[in-house]
Amino acid sequence: MFNKILIANRGEIAVRIIRACREMGIKTVAVYSEADIDSLHTLLADEAICIGPAASGRSYLNMEQILSATVAMKADAIHPGFGFLSENAKFAELCEKCSIAFIGPSAEIINKMGNKSEARKTMMEAGVPVVPGSKEPVYTVEEARKIAEDMGYPVMIKASSGGGGKGMRISRSSEDFEANFQNAQMESIKGFDDDTMYIEKYIEKPRHIEFQIMADKYGNVVHLGERDCSIQRRHQKVLEESPSIAISPELRKQMGETAVKAAKAVGYENAGTIEFLLDKDRNFYFMEMNTRIQVEHPVTEMVTDMDLIKEQINIAAGGKLSVTQDQVEIRGHAIECRINAENPSKNFMPCPGVITNVHFPGGRGVRVDSHIYCDYKVPANYDSMLLKLIVHDKDRESAIAKMRSALGELIIEGIETNVDFQYEILSHEAYQNGDTDTHFIPTYFPPVLQRITGDRYDAGYGALTQAAGGRRPA
Numbered sequence: 001m002f003n004k005i006l007i008a009n010r011g012e013i014a015v016r017i018i019r020a021c022r023e024m025g026i027k028t029v030a031v032y033s034e035a036d037i038d039s040l041h042t043l044l045a046d047e048a049i050c051i052g053p054a055a056s057g058r059s060y061l062n063m064e065q066i067l068s069a070t071v072a073m074k075a076d077a078i079h080p081g082f083g084f085l086s087e088n089a090k091f092a093e094l095c096e097k098c099s100i101a102f103i104g105p106s107a108e109i110i111n112k113m114g115n116k117s118e119a120r121k122t123m124m125e126a127g128v129p130v131v132p133g134s135k136e137p138v139y140t141v142e143e144a145r146k147i148a149e150d151m152g153y154p155v156m157i158k159a160s161s162g163g164g165g166k167g168m169r170i171s172r173s174s175e176d177f178e179a180n181f182q183n184a185q186m187e188s189i190k191g192f193d194d195d196t197m198y199i200e201k202y203i204e205k206p207r208h209i210e211f212q213i214m215a216d217k218y219g220n221v222v223h224l225g226e227r228d229c230s231i232q233r234r235h236q237k238v239l240e241e242s243p244s245i246a247i248s249p250e251l252r253k254q255m256g257e258t259a260v261k262a263a264k265a266v267g268y269e270n271a272g273t274i275e276f277l278l279d280k281d282r283n284f285y286f287m288e289m290n291t292r293i294q295v296e297h298p299v300t301e302m303v304t305d306m307d308l309i310k311e312q313i314n315i316a317a318g319g320k321l322s323v324t325q326d327q328v329e330i331r332g333h334a335i336e337c338r339i340n341a342e343n344p345s346k347n348f349m350p351c352p353g354v355i356t357n358v359h360f361p362g363g364r365g366v367r368v369d370s371h372i373y374c375d376y377k378v379p380a381n382y383d384s385m386l387l388k389l390i391v392h393d394k395d396r397e398s399a400i401a402k403m404r405s406a407l408g409e410l411i412i413e414g415i416e417t418n419v420d421f422q423y424e425i426l427s428h429e430a431y432q433n434g435d436t437d438t439h440f441i442p443t444y445f446p447p448v449l450q451r452i453t454g455d456r457y458d459a460g461y462g463a464l465t466q467a468a469g470g471r472r473p474a
Contacts, residue, residue, distance in 0.1 A: 009081030014041035033059035126265035133200025159188030165235030302334035356414035
């Protein structure tokens with residue numbers, strides 16, 4: 001087992017990894033930018049080292065600085081978390097050359113599955129159903145337009161190296177194709193330094209269903225059930241749950257076996273996610289593979305009673321999977337809400353600033369993953385996520401009720417957040433009935449919310465704010 005792990009990340013995922021390491025008796029090193037000197041992960045780790053200024057490119061994306069810090073602090077492994085360098089094949093390769101264990105798959109696998117064009121080709125060769133689309137990468141508007149017209153509109157334009165909704169555009173006709181392609185490609189070049197694109201058929205109002213897989217160095221691969229990530233805004237996930245109300249036991253078995261087949265086809269190791277689109281007729285198609293731990297991994301942990309971060313570390317250290325497929329059991333229902341520093345009434349404008357008051361909900365089956373605290377200054381330089389609120393109960397109806405109660409108790413003052421917006425989603429009849437797809441938010445909520453009802457005050461927020469001195473947002 002590793003003696004010391006450097007966490008090449010920030011925020012709540014860095015805190016999450018540090019806690020897992022503590023329980024395993026492993027020392028930790030936190031890296032931080034100048035903007036994150038007071039972030040919780042720097043305070044919880046055994047050691048911390050500054051790796052540069054606030055700009056990500058000069059700190060959390062600076063491979064040389066992170067590797068130098070790892071050597072200087074005598075860490076023998078790096079956990080990349082999600083985002084930043086977590087799916088960077090060059091970084092994984094450099095770790096190997098420096099004899100530093102990279103807690104994730106090999107550079108070769110990241111290259112093969114991280115590039116969406118290559119991943120599609122690999123899955124087709126393995127007999128995994130994929131969304132109809134281009135078989136080879138495309139680079140110019142002319143060749144892309146020909147593929148789109150042969151396929152028929154609408155189409156989805158995607159960056160091969162994309163992620164988190166970046167480098168993606170929907171084109172519904174030849175008239176808007178060129179502008180959409182150029183915008184998506186420019187976003188890909190800016191965000192991933194890659195102009196490689198591909199085109200696929202756009203499936204109207206699908207569900208976004210992903211399967212968590214774990215694989216060790218000995219060829220053992222299991223899936224840990226699915227997560228329904230259909231509640232999205234601009235291709236960014238807002239709320240996730242497990243299991244999906246749309247998946248029957250038979251379909252779960254079929255999709256799970258397909259996910260395992262996909263992982264085995266590339267000799268996958270460590271944690272990964274096979275993402276599918278599920279159409280209205282319950283046909284499913286491979287969309288992409290994320291070669292890292294996911295933001296939404298806690299819902300899987302809640303329904304399987306497994307610690308995925310510990311499992312990752314154990315596998316990277318040469319251990320075998322702790323479970324076989326027949327030992328994996330899905331119990332109850334879990335929901336996760338991503339709480340962000342943003343103003344929904346102003347088109348979700350980011351809202352950095354100082355948090356003046358915080359109260360986290362608690363109780364049986366309630367979990368909060370976060371790096372914030374009272375007087376913490378939310379920097380403007382990074383993703384706006386403040387925390388993940390996760391609940392678990394016996395069934396979906398009970399989990400929804402528990403999440404509504406937890407949101408009603410959550411207080412974050414000093415900055416604007418999307419807490420009330422999440423409460424409205426959970427309170428919507430269509431969501432409660434399971435009538436959801438990737439167009440849920442555009443369908444039921446206008447692009448720019450003019451008002452938030454504030455109904456969650458009735459769930460306990462009002463009483464708490466009065467007890468704290470009568471403060472209550474306008």
